[in-house]
Amino acid sequence: MRYSSLFPKTRREVPKGIVAPSHQLLHRAGYVRALGRGLFGLLPLGLRVASRVEAIIRSELELLGG
Secondary structure (H helix, E strand, O other): OOHHHHOOOOOOOOOOOOOOHHHHHHHHHOOEEEEEOOEEEEOHHHHHHHHHHHHHHHHHHHHHOO
16 A cells, blocks of 8 residues: 555545534544545545454454453
8 A cells, every 4th residue: 555545634624514523533634534424434544443443352352252
């Protein structure tokens, strides 16, 4: 993956439909993109973070025997 596509430029404006502060920060930082009303798509960096969080949760659940 190219470095330029991994880290998109940050945005100052947030679409009007995004109300939650956490969603606003994720959108401005370039982790997600608003696709429609209530729909969000993960950008490459957001997808990478989500897969790492999923792997950590899976490993911790396996340690607990779940």
